[in-house]
Amino acid sequence: MTRPPLTNMQTRDVEALLHPYTNPATLRAEGPFIVSRAEGLHVFDAEGRRYLEGMSGLWCCGLGFGDAELIETAREQLGRLPYYHLFAGRSHEPAIELAERIKELAPGAARVFYQSSGSEANETQIKLVWYFNNARGKPQKKKIISRAKAYHGVTIVSASLTGLPYNHRDFDLPVDRILHTATPHAWRGAEPGEDERAYAARLARELDALIEREGPDTVAAFIAEPVMGAGGVIVPPEGYFEEISAVLARHDVLLIADEVICGFGRTGQWFGHQTLGFKPNAISMAKQLTAGYAPLSAVAIDAEMAAAVEDNASRIGVFGHGFTYGGHPLGCAVGAKALEIYQRRDIPGHVRRIAPLFQARLRALADHPLVGEARGLGLLGALELAPDKSGRAAFEPAGKVGARMAAELQARGVILRAMGDVIGFCPPMIIDEDGIEELFAPIPDALDATLAWARAEGLMR
Known part of the structure; x- marks a missing residue:
């Protein structure tokens, strides 16, 4: 496959941009x-x-x-309120409407918190888990378990959760408190003659052994994509989340569903955890939250977490976390319209x-x-x-x-x-x-x- 000479636009790109997830040498030779x-x-x-x-x-x-409806929604929102924030008790209608729609679709969601990307959502999840365990008097319960080949983002902690070597190499990652357990990929990981149920039960025993080894009083949460995306679209074996959830419940370990890829209909239900039959304590969402038309992510937490977080913040005097663009009115308006379209068009x-x-x-x-x-x-x-x-x-x-x-x-x-x-x-x-x-x-x-x-x-x- 021969390559034509680089165009002027390609040459300008190579001289101006540092591209994510790209080999710079290949880019210089072949162009974008x-x-x-x-x-x-x-x-x-x-x-x-x-x-x-x-x-x-x-x-x-x-x-x-x-999509004409999303484009018109964005145009109208920019004309009405192009920017505002949610700090210090401020709010605006698009943020409220979208949070209400998320709560309607996500069973068990009590509060919604906004960011701009899936990485920031998962970074927020870990901060909330640590905050939650401090609030309930368990300051040692801070370790987070992810999985090999998981993808949870590229910020410092979310990249540490990500179980892909190129996200760690020469970035001095992963940081401590982050653990990894096995990838639930039966084709690669099951033993000869081991069916999916038996393989899932073995993975759950391995997770249980990891928690016992680390000390249950030190392990705070387990984070998982329902279907692993960037790690290779890995569908878990039958019974996997049933087995895993039982282990987590036994050790008082929270379950975070990273729905950044699976959320909002991709698996045939509103969320992947519904398709695969498990109940998380918290959900991360982005990408199809706005159908990709504006940057926005969100975290939804259950009532127990919400109550502990709000009570602790009240004692301290402020909830000291947030982003300048978290809950941006453009993203929230587009997100609310996207969810309305998903519902109306089924x-x-x-x-x-x-x-x-x-x-x-x-x-x-x-x-x-x-x-x-x-x-x-x-x-x-x-x-x-x-x-x-x-x-x-x-x-x-x-x-x-x-x-x-x-x-x-x-x-x-x-x-x-x-x-x-x-x-x-x-x-x-x-x-x-x-x-x-x-x-x-x-x-x-x-x-x-x-x-x-x-x-x-x-x-x-």
Whole structure:
């Protein structure tokens, strides 16, 4: 695949920007992919070529691109109240309306607190957990358990929660008080003959042993994505959260659901924890909270946490946490409209109706020799590329085959994300049968081309 010379816009970009999650050397050689506009399921590059955006941007544009209602809501809000804050008892209608809508949709939510990103939401979660345990007289109960391959953000503590090595290397992370337990990936982790239930029970025993080893009086919370996103769209084994929740309850350990990717219909219910059958004490949300149209995140906590936090803040005299843009009126107005649209158009119902076709097309690719596992839930999916189907082998070096596959797909008009050698799927939730056909039609050819390249490179027989 030969590369054309860099355009003027690409050269300007390389000289001006430091790109997240990008190899700078590759960027200098190949230039950035410039997106000029978007509409519906599609984005268009600077030369006008059209691509189906199979990742909803970064897991967030659940209503696709160019939704007229969201655009008009943003325009009206900017004309009415372009900025205000929630400090010192100030408030505004969009913040109140959105919090009420979140409480309506999230069972058990008692209070809502706003930030601008999922990273900030999870950073806030940990501060609230520490504050909560101080408030109830348990100052030693501060350790947080996350999982290998989890993704919870990039701020100092949220990046420590993230269980991906490149988020830690040379950033002096993770910080202390952060622990990691096993990734719940049966294809990779289950023993021969061990079914999903038995595997889930074993993971719960390992978690229990970790808590006992650390001391239950020192462990405060367990944080989990219902379906792990950036770690490879990993769907937990049957019974996993049932087993895990019992361990946490026994040790008085809070359960935080990171719903930044799964929330607001992506799995066919309002939240992923509803689809997977567990009850968290707190929920982090972002991305589809505003359908990606404005930066906003939120944390929802249950009544016990809310009462302890508010009582403690009253004793101190102030709740000493907050962000300049937390509860920004633009984000809140767009978020309230997005949630209203999700309800009015029954987006979770649409996901439940269309997901069987999406999952069938995804799993039909499992027999290809380059695909180790095809997996997914709702409108989330992944193809794990591997040298065989055993679940024990991986490409060396990691990431080259996935990157090639993503490039082959982009050349065929489909944008998906390579996470190492896993190809992730997260199309806008408005996708229909024709969109699913457009998404999957070029994939077999792209797999064949990638397989031929991998064999030529000596990466696979």
